[in-house]
Amino acid sequence: MGPGVSCPWGNRLSGFQVRTWIEPVVASTQVAGSLYDAGLLLVVKESFSSEAGGSSNHNASQSIRGHQEDQQQKAISNFYIIYNLVMGLTPLLSAYGLGWLSDRYHRKISICMATLGFLLCRTGLLLKVMLDWPVEVLYGAVALSGLCGGFSAYWSGVMALGSLGCAEGHRSLRLILIDLVLGLAGFCGSMASGHLFKQIVGHSAQGLLLTSCSVGCAAFALFYSLFVLKVPESVSKSNKVYPTVDTVSGMVGTYRTMDPDELGKQDASRNAMTPGKRKTSRTIIALLFVGAIVYDLAVVGTVDVMALFVLKEPLSWNQVQLGYGMASGYIIFITSFLGVLVFSRYFLDTTMIIIGMVSFGSGALLLAFVKETYTFYIARAIMMFALIPITTIRSAMSKLIKDSSYGKVFVILQLCLALTGVVTSTLYNKIYQLTLDKFTGTCFVLSSFLSFLAIVPIGIVAYKQVPRAQGEGVEK
Numbered sequence: 001m002g003p004g005v006s007c008p009w010g011n012r013l014s015g016f017q018v019r020t021w022i023e024p025v026v027a028s029t030q031v032a033g034s035l036y037d038a039g040l041l042l043v044v045k046e047s048f049s050s051e052a053g054g055s056s057n058h059n060a061s062q063s064i065r066g067h068q069e070d071q072q073q074k075a076i077s078n079f080y081i082i083y084n085l086v087m088g089l090t091p092l093l094s095a096y097g098l099g100w101l102s103d104r105y106h107r108k109i110s111i112c113m114a115t116l117g118f119l120l121c122r123t124g125l126l127l128k129v130m131l132d133w134p135v136e137v138l139y140g141a142v143a144l145s146g147l148c149g150g151f152s153a154y155w156s157g158v159m160a161l162g163s164l165g166c167a168e169g170h171r172s173l174r175l176i177l178i179d180l181v182l183g184l185a186g187f188c189g190s191m192a193s194g195h196l197f198k199q200i201v202g203h204s205a206q207g208l209l210l211t212s213c214s215v216g217c218a219a220f221a222l223f224y225s226l227f228v229l230k231v232p233e234s235v236s237k238s239n240k241v242y243p244t245v246d247t248v249s250g251m252v253g254t255y256r257t258m259d260p261d262e263l264g265k266q267d268a269s270r271n272a273m274t275p276g277k278r279k280t281s282r283t284i285i286a287l288l289f290v291g292a293i294v295y296d297l298a299v300v301g302t303v304d305v306m307a308l309f310v311l312k313e314p315l316s317w318n319q320v321q322l323g324y325g326m327a328s329g330y331i332i333f334i335t336s337f338l339g340v341l342v343f344s345r346y347f348l349d350t351t352m353i354i355i356g357m358v359s360f361g362s363g364a365l366l367l368a369f370v371k372e373t374y375t376f377y378i379a380r381a382i383m384m385f386a387l388i389p390i391t392t393i394r395s396a397m398s399k400l401i402k403d404s405s406y407g408k409v410f411v412i413l414q415l416c417l418a419l420t421g422v423v424t425s426t427l428y429n430k431i432y433q434l435t436l437d438k439f440t441g442t443c444f445v446l447s448s449f450l451s452f453l454a455i456v457p458i459g460i461v462a463y464k465q466v467p468r469a470q471g472e473g474v475e476k
Helices: 015-020 023-054 062-093 095-104 109-131 137-147 150-164 168-197 208-227 248-252 260-267 275-309 319-343 349-367 373-382 388-398 403-434 442-453 455-471
Strands: none
Touching: 023 062, 023 109, 023 150, 023 168, 023 208, 023 319, 062 095, 062 137, 062 150, 062 275, 062 403, 095 109, 095 150, 095 403, 109 137, 109 150, 109 208, 150 168, 150 388, 150 403, 168 208, 168 319, 168 388, 275 319, 275 349, 275 388, 275 403, 275 442, 275 455, 319 349, 319 373, 319 388, 349 373, 349 388, 349 442, 349 455, 388 403, 403 442, 442 455
């Protein structure tokens, strides 16, 4: 195997190559984020609880307490509607520009700006806890994060650096490895969040230790990305290979077909792209976009409602249980990584995507009928491959575009996901409020339907690609 074909993360233990690792930034940012997410929910819940408690009767009946719980749920839901709108819309003003600057000038621009925004946002929650500010100030904090690019600019920058540092044949595995690091970090942060929140008890100091740790991790991520992180050299294409993959089999081929020993055979067919092949690539990218967006609608809607769902009856979780529940969601990062590690040896990319969509759709359907804590964890276990679709779609797209366009294309995808996520969050929260007294699992049923619906465009991609793959000898 040639030296330019192996992944940098496979042999980085010498010299300054360690500085090209994006994983420390991902890990510290995600620990900060998981602590922040848990802290935000608990702080907002405590704020609305204290407001309701001031006017409630200590001898209130069970029905009155149930009514107060529903009112609190609606208040938290309304807060998150506005919060998610601000978080999703403000990056539209800056994320694409940061992606363009990253492609044109320096790859770290979008990552550094986004981590700065994360630090400001986490600091806003810390100040709210310390000074007992109203929860509305958190809208301004998340707006600052969005104006710095938000998650859209950050994650597109991470994916661009990850794609640059790895050859095409290993890219799905490389990107899911980054997701694995994110998942492990999120798991650790979520497991600790409930305990950290309870360490300092008091009206204004509730959650002080938790939010302080979140700010510290966000500060580390910013300084590491500024002063330590280096951009890896591109090894995605050899010097004389045309910078785009013009065959569908190149996109959906198994890792055996991406073996460097096969590159000589593939070079013979990589002449200038004909208009028909360019049209095919654009069609495939469009279908992948549609599949990613529809699937993300299902995932975002489920995650948004799930946090509220576990706080009310029949589960009625406390702070520690909430932290454990959030941590269970990060186990999916580990199981999805293992899934890609195994499935990539036997299945096409499109098959792995469909497996992930079926996994999430089935788990969401079971989640709609959860009455006990153990059934919640069973539903989460069924979702074990839910992370595979979006990551594999990004990998497939990267094989169809030039490496100089990674930043722009990834940020466009991320902005599409963010924009549709804003719509989804608002819609799901309203549906949740309307069905709160009837069937609280309605949103999960809708998510299950959307997840299976997302299989349709991916199935079309698979149908278009399989005949060509078989003709070119992809499967042996």
